[in-house]
Amino acid sequence: MVQSFTISSPTIELFGMMYCVVKMSETPKRIERALRLTTTCLKMNPANYTTWHFRRSCLAAITAEQRITARITEQKDAKLLESLGFDGTTSENSGANTTNTNANTIPKLLVKYDAKLVETDLEMAANLGGPNPKNYQVWYHRRALMEPFLQSLSTETYILPHDLTRATTLINSELGYIQSVLAVDAKNYHAWSNRQWLLRTASQLFQSQQKEKLHRSLWEE
């Protein structure tokens, strides 16, 4: 066969398993298991872009399932409160997580990847990034995790304080991470590239926020 690589058999087995999981036509029921499989495969070859893409599909599927579960829980909570005599708009459930269809409440932002998953995956990417600081796919993964959230915020007419805090934390944290990579190698091209993308996105976000503040202050006059 043209161009075989000398790789050990556990690696071949794992790639085989990964391959089987990938070939399933529906979303794997055991998404968590599939996710762990990608972790192992990525440790062996962090440059396989299909593995990364499949991993993001798993993260998106987990997030979607969490959302469904959360909505069911909220609906159950709302029904319980009603049955106990509360009308569902009291301070008990006026937090940001409510999906109460009352016209005065603000709908929750639909995120592609759950915040906690993004946090843990950024950590995972950082662990892989250490020994592979110039790996295109690792850097792209960081961006792919944050971009949907940050971009959706810059198109929102009103951003919940909770989401704004999250965005700010995320951006600052990423700037810190990039700084740590540059401390090791100040010429890392990917680090600078990622930093530019991040600053551009952050700038768009805060500009639209300022416009929103201006609009609201004008409206309230």
Next chain:
Amino acid sequence: NKSVCGCGSVIHDCFLPDRCSPSKFAPTRFLRSAHIKFFTNCLSNLPAGYTSLDTNRLTLVHFCVQSLDLLGALDDDALGKNGDENTSNFIDKSNIIDWIYSLYDEDLGGFCGGAYLGNTRNYQERHAVGSQGNNHVHEYRHVHIAMTFTALATLAALKDDFKRLTNPHHIIVTLRKMQRSNGSYGAVYPPNASDSESDLRFVYCACAISTFLSNWDGIDVDLATKYVHSCGTSFDGGIGLVPGQESHGGSTFCGVASLKLMGMMGEDGNEEWKSDLIRWCSQRQVLLTNEDYNPSGGMQGRPNKLQDTCYSYWIGGSLLLLDSFDVLDHDALQSYVMSCQNEKMGGFSKVHGAMPDVLHSFYSLCYLSISQEEGSNLHAMKVNKMECALNVRSDKMKYFDVLRDS
């Protein structure tokens, strides 16, 4: 631990130079036989350090085949196999061609880099592979623009008749879909199979593919040209990988070659960007080092970086395409590249004293090919002539003629 050359090549720690033992015996003669052995061996087997290039096997085959072609090791047509009698290594050309076509996806319009997701449906249908499991067409099946480029280039080098390229027009259709709104290109199609970054590397691949297929319907040339210029850094004249990024040797070549292939180098008198770019390129030759054991004369990819053989081609080639090849000291540069040959294994390393790898070996040969008429040719090397912008031997370009009217 791994480090990566700016060109994207992965190099294991063992490939990096051992700074404690400077070599005084830098080879100055051209080690043709050793190089033929090196590439022939790499074609059949590579060490585990190359695992991260699993998705890019086609590019590795391209590097090896094109190198052998430049070395004249594919010239003997007897029995369809080829090699060099002195090294007794044989390259089974038809086997390689079969392998390349096994990665062709007619429906998606292109090639994948390897069979890591199973074989394409074309391959399965043509080879009547069993219907259980293997034949399943899944959503991660895709084609990759750099693999399509290298597949076509390698097939021409192997004198393929392209009869098995059953739908070249569809490659152009796919290419069109891969162009972004800012003129750049992504790498992977279809987008749901894998998202990817978009930058000048893939613009170059698109231009090369269009040249091979003599069909420019896959590129909005004006938009692509705008994108190339938007990657140019105004203050130093070089070209970065994406707009706003630092000037870099690799992206400079991609930008210049793209403009050349698109016919957009501009002879309209608005040449200021060219002279700035030529100056930036010429400043990348390292003529003095503060290291006793390292010869100078090599090219760096960016200011203040180390010399690296692959930039002799990326930047040397850019200058050639800008009709300014002579701004470099080619005696010094050739000496540097020659000093990076590995006497025992063949091939060229990224820096003097390190282990050779496929990518740097190939690009070193590319530079030697385009520069052999320059300087004094102290090393008496003979390498076949290569089309600078396309990485294909000039006299193999005619094999694309058959695709002209598709």
